[in-house]
Amino acid sequence: MASVSSSTLIIFIASILVAASVAGTMTNGVQRLSDALGDRSVDVSKDIRTDVEIISDAGSPDSIYDESVDNVTVLVKNTGSKTLTATPGSIDLIVNGEFLSPSTVDVVNGDSWRTGTVARVNASVNLSSGDHRLVVIVNGDREVLEFRT
Known part of the structure; x- marks a missing residue:
């Protein structure tokens, strides 16, 4: 036991x-x-x-692409609730499937990219005549602009 x-x-x-x-x-x-x-x-x-909107007018392609200097300029408005970093490293551009790093990013109406303010994003790219697709990516938020040159 x-x-x-x-x-x-x-x-x-x-x-x-x-x-x-x-x-x-x-x-x-x-x-x-x-x-x-x-x-x-x-x-x-x-x-x-994070939320942004492209406010450039696709109906005025001359305001987007300057063929004399091969430069794309797009206006991007911060519509989210967070202040964003307005530097070339914080924004990604894809033009016709090609990744571009912006050459400059300037806040148009203020000193920081707060809610309601606009940033002017410039990048060097050579575009031919025809339809183009530009994608702006900021903190994972993706916006698309289609325009014709």
């Missing part, structure tokens, strides 16, 4: 040790998942608060 109690006690202690190690592993995994979700929610919040 004593041997049954000893073996039962050993199995009970082993099962407690296994349960404790599993609980420790699960707690660590849940904590890492929670940290990752917290980091991702900050990124998503930044993307949600």
Whole structure:
């Protein structure tokens, strides 16, 4: 009878040790998942608060493309709730499927690109006559302008 109690006690202690190690592993995994979700929610919040609109007039292509200097100029209005960085590195341009880095970005009506203000984005590109597609990407927000030269 004593041997049954000893073996039962050993199995009970082993099962407690296994349960404790599993609980420790699960707690660590849940904590890492929670940290990752917290980091991702900050990124998503930044993307949600960012909204821009291209306000250049596609009906006036001469105001968008200057063929004498091979330059594209597009006006982009900050319509989101976040002040954006107005630097060439913070804005991506894609013209006819080709990635371009803006040469200059200037805030038109203020010193910072706050809600309601407009930035003038310039990039050097040689365009032929015809239809063109320009994509502006700021913090994941993507706007498209189609125009003809």
